[in-house]
Amino acid sequence: AQSVSQHNHHVILSEAASLELGCNYSYGGTVNLFWYVQYPGQHLQLLLKYFSGDPLVKGIKGFEAEFIKSKFSFNLRKPSVQWSDTAEYFCAVIQTDSWGKFQFGAGTQVVVTP
Amino acid sequence: DSGVTQTPKHLITATGQRVTLRCSPRSGDLSVYWYQQSLDQGLQFLIQYYNGEERAKGNILERFSAQQFPDLHSELNLSSLELGDSALYFCASSVATRGLHEQFFGPGTRLTVL
Numbered sequence: 077a078q079s080v081s082q083h084n085h086h087v088i089l090s091e092a093a094s095l096e097l098g099c100n101y102s103y104g105g106t107v108n109l110f111w112y113v114q115y116p117g118q119h120l121q122l123l124l125k126y127f128s129g130d131p132l133v134k135g136i137k138g139f140e141a142e143f144i145k146s147k148f149s150f151n152l153r154k155p156s157v158q159w160s161d162t163a164e165y166f167c168a169v170i171q172t173d174s175w176g177k178f179q180f181g182a183g184t185q186v187v188v189t190p
Numbered sequence: 191d192s193g194v195t196q197t198p199k200h201l202i203t204a205t206g207q208r209v210t211l212r213c214s215p216r217s218g219d220l221s222v223y224w225y226q227q228s229l230d231q232g233l234q235f236l237i238q239y240y241n242g243e244e245r246a247k248g249n250i251l252e253r254f255s256a257q258q259f260p261d262l263h264s265e266l267n268l269s270s271l272e273l274g275d276s277a278l279y280f281c282a283s284s285v286a287t288r289g290l291h292e293q294f295f296g297p298g299t300r301l302t303v304l
Contacts, residue, residue, distance in 0.1 A: 107202055110292070112295075117297045119280065119297045120295040121192070121295070122293075122294070166233060177238070177246045178223070178225075178235055180233040180234075180235070181230060181232075181233065182232045183233070
């Protein structure tokens with residue numbers, strides 16, 4: 077079955093630490109990939125997306141992600157986190173010939189301590 | 191603000207009842223998606239409509255139904271409600287050009303079934 081897996085359910089780190097969240101998918105065809113963030117009490121917001129081209133994509137708020145096709149991975153990174161990055165992060169995948177059936181990962185709750 | 195609006199923000203009802211959740215997509219977006227977010231199931235895709243027609247179906251129960259109207263707003267109808275239907279219901283919209291599926295999420299409707 078097609079699936080998206082996020083490696084960590086909870087991550088706790090200190091301000092200025094580096095963050096890397098793993099995401100792997102199992103779709104066989106061409107996919108579009110996304111990372112969304114959900115701040116406490118808010119709706120999902122798009123952090124970044126990959127459709128094609130340079131596998132290293134930069135998003136908002138200093139986040140970036142690298143698409144490694146051979147590993148079916150799309151890991152999210154931020155070199156130095158801030159307290160305001162405390163949120164839940166979701167990886168999402170959709171097949172390019174699909175009509176919109178996003179498959180979301182289970183989410184990673186990130187807590188940044190001052 | 192994503193431009194997607196949802197009403198109501200909160201809904202409290204009893205088991206066996208029926209409720210209707212409403213979503214207005216961003217201006218220009220033809221596609222509307224419904225998701226259910228719960229602690230145990232995560233973020234689950236329910237259904238997608240494009241310009242009034244159903245396009246994709248996910249893990250939507252038979253007790254649930256949706257439609258998209260000519261003005262492109264959508265309604266999600268939940269009937270014979272059970273305690274387990276308590277969740278946050280998100281609507282998202284996109285231009286829905288095949289292969290490019292960035293979705294913009296609304297603030298959600300929190301449904302509590304007592």
